[in-house]
Every structure is written in structure tokens, then in C-alpha cells.
Amino acid sequence: MTSTASTPTGRLTTPDETPVSSxxxxxxxxxxxxxxxxxxxxxxxxxxxxxxxxxxxxxxxxxxxxxxxxxxxxxxxxxxxxxxxxxxxxxxxxxxxxxxxxxxxxxxxxxxxxxxxxxxxxxxxxxxxxxxxxxxxxxxxxxxxxxxxxxxxAATPEHARRANLELRERMRAADNYFGDIEQAAADMLRSINHGGGPISRASVDRLAAHMGFTLVHTSDLPSSTRTVTDLQNQRIYLPQPEAGQHDSRSLALQALAHLVLGHRVPADYAEFLSQRVEINYFAAALLMPEKETVQYLRTAMQDKDIAIEDLRDFFAVSYETAAHRFTNLATKHLGLPVHFMRIAQNGVIFKAYENDGIQFPSDPSGAIEGQRVCRSWTARRVFEQPDLSQAFKAYTDTRSGTYWCTAVVDRTPDGLFSVNVGVPYQHVKWFRGRETQHRSVSRCPDPACCTQPPAQLSERWDGQAWPSARVHSHLLAAMPPGVFPGVDDTEVYRFLERHAPQASPMD
CATH class of the missing domain: 1.10.260.40 (lambda repressor-like DNA-binding domains)
Known part of the structure; x- marks a missing residue:
């Protein structure tokens, strides 16, 4: 990972016969x-x-x-x-x-x-x-x-799973802490004389201006993109925040991250995926600066009162950003091994990370994305709680040990997801909610744990049910081709043509 302060040099067009100046x-x-x-x-x-x-x-x-x-x-x-x-x-x-x-x-x-x-x-x-x-x-x-x-x-789901596996191994080897990105974020904050604490939207505007860019919100952003950066006119186009959504600070910082970290046009999907992880890390390091976040966590640790929801509220970020940031800093600065998950309501893993020995379900290649976690794990039990607005905390006895976890339900346009952070039992003394009486036992991958129906239900319904399965067509298709998977270049270029500043007659 690089922290060189430069703009991307990957070029999508070929120079003509005109000599290029310095x-x-x-x-x-x-x-x-x-x-x-x-x-x-x-x-x-x-x-x-x-x-x-x-x-x-x-x-x-x-x-x-x-x-x-x-x-x-x-x-x-x-x-x-x-x-x-x-x-x-x-x-x-x-x-x-x-x-x-x-x-x-x-x-x-x-x-x-x-x-x-x-x-x-x-x-x-x-x-x-x-x-x-x-x-x-x-x-x-x-x-x-x-x-x-x-x-x-090569750009198949299998290729994507291998790329995810390699990236997760790299993150685990570094305890999910990358000092070069932390330093790049700290340098950026110093460039605008940030006084410490949570970063405001006005500060994000100043960071963009420091890089020579202007942030522009628009309602007609191409549907295949989250943001679009116009390198020629030095503009970053962001979506208009909708009612109930978080503000666009994170998206703006992620777009700036490509510039600060010196990213070039990705050569393959693995590099594209690595860049996505790096820009998310960089944005979180600005929204929750290392020095202030570590100080906050150490104080909470002294009080034996660490709570992800407090981090979320103090820095005015999403719960997922706070949870991710905790995994960046917990092992490096607090000596705490951790694991993180984001799963859908049906238990399917979308994101996960661990350096605490927990054994995620995996396929024969070692990939975990798309696998279902046990019904007894906290990340799934949170969906059964009467109040989905509260963090749910519970112990789970698993084949790799006992873990204490805290999980929150995240409501999105694509449905309900849970965001889960956990630690081994011996480290629970530092966390709020350790007194919880919620406890479960997971025997997975034993099929009798939760993948096989209970004997009484099987006896009653075996041979009497014929569900119509929902086929996920994306499982049969290759990943969207292109330098940036899934992005419609024609749509993007037409968007830029509409929004490009018009040259004056005197130009």
C-alpha cells in the first residue's frame, strides 16, 4: 500500500502525434x-x-x-x-x-x-x-x-473469492492496521490545520480544495457508480443525500483517497478490490483520526466500558464505520484480538475479518463470502430481538472457543443486515454488556446444529413440501467486465459531457 500524495497516472486514451510538454x-x-x-x-x-x-x-x-x-x-x-x-x-x-x-x-x-x-x-x-x-x-x-x-x-465469482481470500489474509497478517494509510490521513488533516476530534463536512470541503478539487452534488449520477471524479476539470461528483441517509463525507473522502494514495487504473479485479479496501480505510482514518480514537478507546478500556455505539455517536459515523475502525486499532493499540462480520438477514456473509481464531464457515477454497453463519451466532440472533434499534450482546460457545459479541441491525434499501464485532471470552472484561445473560451453543459445521431441520419437523413435512426456489442469476454469470467492474463507461462519459464546464468564447 502506498501513501504517495499524487494523482492517478493511468490513462484511458492514447496520445496523438503532438509532442507532450512537461x-x-x-x-x-x-x-x-x-x-x-x-x-x-x-x-x-x-x-x-x-x-x-x-x-x-x-x-x-x-x-x-x-x-x-x-x-x-x-x-x-x-x-x-x-x-x-x-x-x-x-x-x-x-x-x-x-x-x-x-x-x-x-x-x-x-x-x-x-x-x-x-x-x-x-x-x-x-x-x-x-x-x-x-x-x-x-x-x-x-x-x-x-x-x-x-x-x-478470469473475472468469475471464483476469481473474486480467491481475491477476497488473499486480501483477507493480508489484512490478518497486518492485524488490519496499515501505518502508511494512517500517516497519509494524518498528513491530510495537518494540511488543513484540523484541531482534532470529529471531522466536519466543511473540513471535507477544505481537504478537497487542498487537493485542487471541488465537490459537486448532483441528482443524475450514473446508476452504475457511487461517485465520479473528473480529473480534467478537477471535480468530484457525489449523489444528493436522501432523507434518512448519512451525509456524503465518507463517499467524498473515498474519492479523494484514490488521489492521495496514488492509485492507478486497476490491472485486475484483485487490485480493484484492494483499492476499495484502501479507500475505505483512508476515509475512516479521516472521519475517526487515529490519535483521538485511540485516546477515546484507552479511556473506555480503563473504565472497562468499550462500546462500538459510543464510538459511532462520538465521531458521528455509521455503526459499520465505527466497527471497522475499531478492528483497525484494537489489536495494534489495545492488544485485543477481534472479529468483524456484516451478514444479511438470511445469514449470508458479505464481509468478515478475524485475527482472534474464530472459524467462519468456508468453502473448500477457504473463501467465506456467500457462506451462511450458524443460527446460534450473535450476528443472526440479533434479528430475533424485539427492539432492532438496540445493540444485542451475547456469548456463543463455538468449536474454536467462547466469544462475546455485540451486533446491530442495519436497515438498507437492500434489506436488513447485521454488523457484528466480537472478542474471545478472556477479553470481554473491557466491554460494556459483558454481564449479558444471553448465551448460545454452536455446533456447526455439524449439520444437526442448524442446517438440518429438527427431527419432529422433518417427520411432519418431509415429502410434503415443494418450494419454488429463488434463483440468483448472478451466481451463473461472469462478473461485469471492464477496468472498473460493472461501470457503464458510456453512461459515465455522457454524464461528464453534461456537467463539464463550458469554455468561454475568449478561451
Missing amino acids: ADSGATPDPLTLGRRLRHARQQSQRTLTDVADAVGMSPSALSLIETGKREPRLSVLTALAHALGTSVPDLLATAPPTRRAALEIKLERAQRSEAYESLGLPKVKIGPRLPQEALEALVGMHEAMTAAQADQ
Whole structure:
């Protein structure tokens, strides 16, 4: 995870034949782009490899390696080359290729260096001035089509489960605490002289302005998106908050997170998923700053009165945000192992995390998303309570030990969900609600625990019931294709066209 304060450099369009100025650069280019810009500058000045190499005291072969992207020059060498060619180091370091042909050559070179191409055992096409541009266009187009087809084949529910499993293992290894994102959030708060405590909507506006962006609320946001960022006009479009919804602070901060954390266009679903986790973490770290949240939790711990609902109310965030933030900080700063779940009313897991040894239900691959938790677990028992507005606290004896949990029902347009936080029995002394008399026993994965009907019911109804099952068609389909899964690019681009500032006649 990175905390570099920069804007995304992934580009969705190809540069034309017009040379790109240094003003277009936003980060250090890769060796291929640097090499092409260097070659372009040399050819524009009508100099040979030998001529330029002699001028800077290096061999022509060494300069050729730099131009082909096979070697990165030291800054001193790059400075000497810029001087010899009558250009500047920033111009050579611009991230955009100098011409469309250069862009095509770079794409073909990258494609032929990839493991996927190597695995085909095919010869590589020599890239040089004698290769017609039409051939370049065709070769690059075929490589991109092949890559897209491979991505579509990989972007299946199975692929998503594997990506989730790998990400959860990474989170567990770090105790769900990522210091680089915490530091990036702290730096942002210092940039607006935040005085501490909960962050206001006005502070979010100042953070956006610090990054050079304006927040714009609109009622016609594309249905396939949560937010849309216009990098050209430096606007972040957010939905109009509806009655009863939380404000848009979290969505705005998540959009800003892509910029602060230096995210590029994701290469695959796993990277897309990782970025989603990172932006959620970053937003929570701003809404609930580490220093103030840890201080608040330590005071509650001294009083043996930790309560997620107090965190929620103090920082004016959702219960789920407070629960997530607690898992970020509890192990690192309080020494408490924890687990977290968000499940639907039918018991299906949507999100989960643990470093306390609890055993979530899983499929043979180890994935837990889509599995049902035991009916005896607190996360499901909360739905049976008469007052769904209150946190429900209970003990559960499981195959991996006894856990105390607190759960709250979250009402959403998609139905009821529960958000659950739990700790092993030996750590319950720090929490409010430890005196609860609610207790249950879970024998899952023993089918007799809760997946098999009781014997009396089976005897009464076996063979007498024929339910019409609700088929979840998404289980049979591949995940929506595209760089950002499920997003309709046409819808997004039309939206941006409608909202882009109109140039004045004097421009």
C-alpha cells in the first residue's frame, strides 16, 4: 500500500502525434516511456546515437539500452543528455509518450515482455522504424483484445473469492492496521490545520480544495457508480443525500483517497478490490483520526466500558464505520484480538475479518463470502430481538472457543443486515454488556446444529413440501467486465459531457 500524495497516472486514451510538454507529467515515467521520449528528442535534433553518446561520455550501446527501456539512467546522466539535446529533464520525465507511434511501440514492447506472451512460446516482433504503423496498430489491437478476453475469463465469482481470500489474509497478517494509510490521513488533516476530534463536512470541503478539487452534488449520477471524479476539470461528483441517509463525507473522502494514495487504473479485479479496501480505510482514518480514537478507546478500556455505539455517536459515523475502525486499532493499540462480520438477514456473509481464531464457515477454497453463519451466532440472533434499534450482546460457545459479541441491525434499501464485532471470552472484561445473560451453543459445521431441520419437523413435512426456489442469476454469470467492474463507461462519459464546464468564447 502506498501513501504517495499524487494523482492517478493511468490513462484511458492514447496520445496523438503532438509532442507532450512537461506540464503533462504527473509522476516519474517507466523506463520504456523515458527511453522513447529520449529517442524522440534525439531524432528531433537530428543527432545520431554515436554523436549524443560521445557528447555525454558514454558508449552508443549504453545509450541504446536507455532508449529501448532496458536500462534506467542515473539523474546525472539524464541531466547531461538533456543538456546535449537542448531539452530539459522535466520534458524527458513527462509520463506521456511523445507520439502515437511511440505509444504503440511501448504497448507492444510491454505486451511482448509479459508472462502471458512468454507462455505462448512465440517469437517476438522486432520493433523499429521499418515496422509499418498499420502493423503496429494491428499487433497492439490483437494483444489488447487477447488481454481483455483473458480478463473476462478470469473475472468469475471464483476469481473474486480467491481475491477476497488473499486480501483477507493480508489484512490478518497486518492485524488490519496499515501505518502508511494512517500517516497519509494524518498528513491530510495537518494540511488543513484540523484541531482534532470529529471531522466536519466543511473540513471535507477544505481537504478537497487542498487537493485542487471541488465537490459537486448532483441528482443524475450514473446508476452504475457511487461517485465520479473528473480529473480534467478537477471535480468530484457525489449523489444528493436522501432523507434518512448519512451525509456524503465518507463517499467524498473515498474519492479523494484514490488521489492521495496514488492509485492507478486497476490491472485486475484483485487490485480493484484492494483499492476499495484502501479507500475505505483512508476515509475512516479521516472521519475517526487515529490519535483521538485511540485516546477515546484507552479511556473506555480503563473504565472497562468499550462500546462500538459510543464510538459511532462520538465521531458521528455509521455503526459499520465505527466497527471497522475499531478492528483497525484494537489489536495494534489495545492488544485485543477481534472479529468483524456484516451478514444479511438470511445469514449470508458479505464481509468478515478475524485475527482472534474464530472459524467462519468456508468453502473448500477457504473463501467465506456467500457462506451462511450458524443460527446460534450473535450476528443472526440479533434479528430475533424485539427492539432492532438496540445493540444485542451475547456469548456463543463455538468449536474454536467462547466469544462475546455485540451486533446491530442495519436497515438498507437492500434489506436488513447485521454488523457484528466480537472478542474471545478472556477479553470481554473491557466491554460494556459483558454481564449479558444471553448465551448460545454452536455446533456447526455439524449439520444437526442448524442446517438440518429438527427431527419432529422433518417427520411432519418431509415429502410434503415443494418450494419454488429463488434463483440468483448472478451466481451463473461472469462478473461485469471492464477496468472498473460493472461501470457503464458510456453512461459515465455522457454524464461528464453534461456537467463539464463550458469554455468561454475568449478561451
